[in-house]
Amino acid sequence: MAVAEGAEPISLKEAERPRSTPIADAWRLFRRNKASLVALGTIITIVFIAITASLWTRLGLLDARTGVDAMHTINPVNQAQQDSYPDPGVCARDNQDRNPYWCGWLSGDALASVQDTYCFRDEPVADQRQWCYLLGGDSQGKDWLTQTVYGAQVSLSVGFLGATMSLIVGLIYGVTAGFYGGRIDNLMMRIVDFMYGIPYLVLVILLQVFFTEIAREYQDQERGGVVGFVLDLNKDMGGLLFLFIALGSLSWIGMARLARGQVLSYREKEFVEAARAVGASNRRIIFVHLLPNIMGPLIVSETLAIPGYIFTEAFLSFIGLGVQPGTPSWGAMISEVRTRGGFFSNRHILLVPSIALVMTTLAFNFLGDGLRDALDPRLRGT
Amino acid sequence: MSQAMPSAQTLPQRADGKERRVLVEVTDLKKHFPIRSGILIQREVAAVKAVDGVSFQIFQGETLGLVGESGCGKSTTGRTILQLYRPTSGSVKFEGQEISTLKGEELRKMRRKMQMVFQDPYASLNPRMSVGRIVAEPLVVHNIGNRKERDERVAELLELVGLNPYFVNRYPHEFSGGQRQRIGLARSLALNPSFIVADEPISALDVSIQAQVVNLLQRLQNELGLTYLFIAHDLSMVRHLCDRVAVMYLGKIVEIAESEELYTNPLHPYTQALLSAVPVPDPVVEERRQRIILKGDVPSPINPPKGCNFNTRCPVAVDVCYDQDPELVEVLPDHWVACHRVI
DSSP, X not given: OOSOTTOOOOOHHHHHSOOOOHHHHHHHHHHHOHHHHHHXXXXXXXXXXXXXXXXXXXXXXXXXXXXXXXXXXXXXXXXXXXXXXXXXXXXXXXXXXXXXXXXXXXXXXXXXXXXXXXXXXXXXXXXXXXXXXXXXXXXXXXXXXXXHHHHHHHHHHHHHHHHHHHHHHHHHHHHHHXXXXXXXXXXXXXXXXXXXXXXXXXXXXXXXXXHHHHHHHTSSSOOOHHHHHHXXXXXXXXXXXXXXXXXXXXXXXXXXXXXXXXXXXXXXXXXXXXXXXXXXXXXXXXXXXXXXXXXHHHHHHHHHHHHHHHHHHHHHHHTXXXXXXXXXXXXXXXXXXXXXXXXXXXXXXXXXXXXXXXXXXXXXXXXXXXXXXXXXXXXXXO | OGGGSOOTTTSOBOTTSOBOOEEEEEEEEEEEEEEEEOSSSOEEEEEEEEEEEEEEEEETTOEEEEEOSTTSSHHHHHHHHTTSSOOSEEEEEETTEEOTTOOHXXXXXXXXXXXXXOSOTTTSSOTTSOHHHHHHHHHHHTTOSOHHHHHHHHHHHHHHTTOOGGGGGSOGGGSOHHHHHHHHHHHHHTTOOSEEEEESTTTXXXXXXXXXXXXXXXXXXXXXXXXXXXXXXXXXXXXXXXXXXXXXXXXXXXXXXXXXXXXXXXXXXXXXXXXXXXXXXXHHHHHHOOOOOOOSOOOOTTSOOSSSTTTTTOTTOOGGGGTOOOOOEEEETTEEEOOTTTO
């Protein structure tokens, strides 16, 4: 008689049915939220396009990323140079006259009506380079679609890296404070309180100004040592390294508070005490018992913070303190409206990067919402 | 191992002459939780005297019940014995060895021999771990056996507590309260302990399940020769389960006696009041049952009254009670009371 009184008999068949693990449960809950499923699909698509952007360039579907290769003769075919922005759908020649590809589709009256505006009367020499602006372009002849796709690389890496960095730093800081408690906790949290008093955007701008100044100072000097290495690295990353440092300088404090609170709420749970009672080490308690339980809300909060990082990057690039000039970025693209005729005559200048920005941030917000349903079920519907 | 030498004191004779071996000996145990104040530099402004000088012995193979109202320090006593809280002062000896000063690896080894069962079956199992991992955790922590041996041991333990070994891959949320409590019990048995502190293991369960778990505890005690410290506030369950019962009030033990003796002949006014609150399942007796209603509330453990802790509510307090703290004395064989009025 090994089975205790009153234990429910369980048939083997029932016991063998596939069990639900916490991850499977989370996925089941996540799937219920249709908006977040769409958002997840959107994000995967955007990430895929951004990662494979150079492939599209090689295939000729996108223009080159930056530099002279990305710029074409601005004046569209036959068009008088009223303003310097190629409209969406317009093709440009590269110092050579050439009809847009669709001129061949037209015939008779149709051709006559667009002649002299878009198409030449005589078919120009074939085999000349030209570029068609699907979503228009800017005054320098950069293709706006290409810039948007490459700008996604910047925005996504800022979003993901900013979130990851703030999660890691905040998690280590908050878990240390919450777990060890007492004096350590008190001191660490006072530091966080102090940092909360610093205006975020002002600090980020000041840091960017500081980095720019340093870069300028070292411009003409023989580079070497750590500073030279960091400056070179930053240049290779198109200015993103300093942006990460500036963004990460304060973004972790909210995460640290959240992580600490989570640890405090789980630290006194009986299962943690049970682990102590069997002699588990602090390391084991943190990594096996606390982290898996507190990660859910932290990931949700970090996902919901990603739009913030993307916006901050766009803002900094807009005011010219973000990525280096020439690096494609949605913020820098939007700032193009400040040039003459950018706002009223050429809506695509503003609309294309803005729509990309809004779509991405909305997708992350909905994703965060779905993740909250899945990972933090107590907060559902809030 | 000179500490482990049995002395006359650690081998008291039972009333009926049978020899008993002391497994756990607690002497003048105190646990004060400091209250700190200040923004950066914190000073200790006061202390919650959760356990304030408790002494008792637990004999091999017996069940000692620890009863008292909420906040009297029962759970703290249990946790301090297991060194989950380090005592402020006093000594805890396990098999004659002082454990309140043990640290690190020595303490970890000691933990194999004493385990805990928790009150809330919903909070005592990690929701992110499968049952197999939960039960195997003590084995993993103490590096016992390889994977296969652990799996076998887990299956054996689950069977021992009346659960199907096929449950290993399930997660705690798939179980009822009673089943979860069995899982917790299996975990605490994994290291073959000889002493288990059961901290209100049944108070979170409904009555029909309570009986199952209590029967399981008794069966395990018989099969494995376990010793229990059973913390509870359900007095009739304590009477059913425990060999001896200790009554706590405001961080101190006021009375300790054999179970039947305590229930039939309570001597301390607090014990009398406590027992008078137990309903009797007999309408005739119940009709005549005289309830002793204590006036007032339990004083704050931050600032306990001078003299006897119970003097603020005691119906029979005299001058000496407001002046001197009564000692726990053996007034009858194996019946210890801390009251000036009983001697």
